[in-house]
Amino acid sequence: MSAMYNARAGMQQASDNVAQASAAVAQPDSQPEQSTTDSLIALQTNTTYHQASANVLRVTDDTVGYLIDTLA
Known part of the structure; x- marks a missing residue:
């Protein structure tokens, strides 16, 4: 479950950085x-970081679901 935690933390950090960069542009x-x-550049980079973290969360969720289906 640490992968899910890390992915969520990465998404939160990227979101915070996007908000900060957006404010700086505005x-x-x-x-x-x-x-x-x-x-x-920070806005684009952190958008990519957020997408990557979301993909990690999705893959982790799929993997856990697969393991539960296999073991059940």
């Missing part, structure tokens, strides 16, 4: 040390 003056380009 209000570029709020974070002068980060350029809009860096924020857009």
